[in-house]
Structures are given as structure tokens and as C-alpha cells.
Amino acid sequence: MQLAVDTFKQLRDLIYERSGMFFQDNKKYILEGRLQARLRERHCRSYEDYYKLLKFDAWRDSELTALFDLITTNETFFFRDLPQLHAFNDTIVPAVMEANQGTSKLRIWSAACSTGDEPYTLAMMLLERPGLINWSIEILGSDISETVLTQARRGVYGAHSVRNVPPALLKKYFEHEGGQYVLSPKVRQLVKFMNLNLYDQARLKMLRGLDVIFCRNCLIYFDDKAKQKIVASLYDSLRPNGYLVIGFSESMHAVSSAFKPVHAHRTVLYQKP
Numbered sequence: 001m002q003l004a005v006d007t008f009k010q011l012r013d014l015i016y017e018r019s020g021m022f023f024q025d026n027k028k029y030i031l032e033g034r035l036q037a038r039l040r041e042r043h044c045r046s047y048e049d050y051y052k053l054l055k056f057d058a059w060r061d062s063e064l065t066a067l068f069d070l071i072t073t074n075e076t077f078f079f080r081d082l083p084q085l086h087a088f089n090d091t092i093v094p095a096v097m098e099a100n101q102g103t104s105k106l107r108i109w110s111a112a113c114s115t116g117d118e119p120y121t122l123a124m125m126l127l128e129r130p131g132l133i134n135w136s137i138e139i140l141g142s143d144i145s146e147t148v149l150t151q152a153r154r155g156v157y158g159a160h161s162v163r164n165v166p167p168a169l170l171k172k173y174f175e176h177e178g179g180q181y182v183l184s185p186k187v188r189q190l191v192k193f194m195n196l197n198l199y200d201q202a203r204l205k206m207l208r209g210l211d212v213i214f215c216r217n218c219l220i221y222f223d224d225k226a227k228q229k230i231v232a233s234l235y236d237s238l239r240p241n242g243y244l245v246i247g248f249s250e251s252m253h254a255v256s257s258a259f260k261p262v263h264a265h266r267t268v269l270y271q272k273p
């Protein structure tokens, strides 16, 4: 089955409208490849049929969820991009602890968390800080893909995902069973997961007063306009002086000048004034 240019444009406009993810003209082959099996499963004889199903079917919303599962790139691993995590540990956490000493509460959101490796990494780092023993720690992990969230809730990982976990923490927080690494309930209980589309501004309004937001390696899938919209929502979700951490190779250039850049450990953190 071939994806005609006009149908590709209809599909990519629909995806953009609903998620902010933008497929450039040269990425037609990606959509074509990733949707092929789904077309067969849904008994569509062409990409045009599939587009109609997404647009007009009574179950179109659940088909859209299935589509997001197929088109998202979910690469992630524990302790990814260490300089940012050192900055979290040495700059962000002490600042938040000082600001919140009256309430002893810490609220973090990992906004495109994939299989949960990122929020669980943050949870482990916080468990390792004796100064936080009596604190109430809430970590929310969210993603647009239901498949990765199911894996995140399970908390079972392959060797590749845990390759960067310091050996002492691997021993302390994982059970090694049949070639898999099973995360300890102590870490799992700190993180709650939720399906959340970052392009859905109305739903993002329920998240307010956060101390820290990690939104790493996700903005690359959006065009500047969508990035601006998403980052503006993240800004509103932070409390004053809260921190936003974006991907190591991502930039706020042409996206937002509302944040104060804070340099730490050769990385840039974005603080809400």
C-alpha cells in the first residue's frame, strides 16, 4: 500500500492538530511504514480509508490513541544525561528544599516520561538524600502513549535500560530476576502515571504549583509554534522560582524568553521568575 502525498498531508495535519507533533515532507516514509500493519488490523484498504476512520469513526478517539502509540519515539533509559541530573541534585533540590521548608513537600512532573525511566531515576536520587526523609514527595510521570505507560507502571526493565544505573543503586533498588530488572516498591510508590497529551492545554490546567518539571527529549518532535504553546503551558504549571529542565540538545531559542536561564554542571536549567 502506498501513501499518496495528499493523504500524507491530511494525516500529518490531523496529527499536528491533535498532538503538536509535526512530520516534515521528508518524513512521509516514517508514517507510511509505521501505519501499514495498523491499516491491515483495522481492515482499511488504503491510507485514505484509514484517514476517514480517524476523522469520522465513532471510536476515532481510541484510534487516535493507537495511532500515537505507533508514531511516538520512546527511547529512554535510567540516569540519562548525567550533567542534568547532577544539576538537579546540586542546584534544584537544595533550592526547592529551602523554599519549601515550611511545608516539607516536593512536587515533580516528568512530562514525557516514556517507560518511566526518568521519573524513577529522580525518585531514586531523592531517596538517596537523608535530608528528605520526612518529606512528602510526589512525582508524576505522564506521556501520550498508553503502551509506554503500561510498561512504566509494571516497573520491569531490560539490561539496556539500566546500563547507566550506578552499581550500588542497581543492587539497592532492583531485583535481578530471569534477566530482567524489577524495580523496588519503595521507588515505585513515589511515582504516579497518567496519560496526558502536552498539546491539550485544557487538561494541563489541572497541574499547578509544581516545583520542577522535566520535559526532556520531547520538544524535538514539535514545530516552533507547538513548542511555544507547550512551553507556555509548562510555565503556567510551575510555581514562581520553580525549574524546567528540557533535553540536553534542546533549546529555548525561538520558543520562550519567559524563563531565567541558570547555568549548572555545564547545562542550562530554566527557572520561572
Ligand SMILES: C[S@@+](CC[C@H](N)C(=O)[O-])C[C@H]1O[C@@H](n2cnc3c(N)ncnc32)[C@H](O)[C@@H]1O
Pocket: 019, 020, 021, 072, 073, 074, 075, 076, 077, 080, 111, 112, 113, 114, 115, 118, 142, 143, 144, 145, 148, 196, 197, 198, 199, 215, 216, 217, 218, 221
Ligand atoms: C524520546 S522520549 C523521552 C523520554 C524521557 N523524557 C527521556 O528524556 O529519556 C519522548 C516521549 O515523548 C512522548 N510524547 C510525544 N508527543 C507527546 C505529547 N504531545 N504529549 C505527551 N507526550 C508526548 C512520546 O510518547 C515519548 O515517550
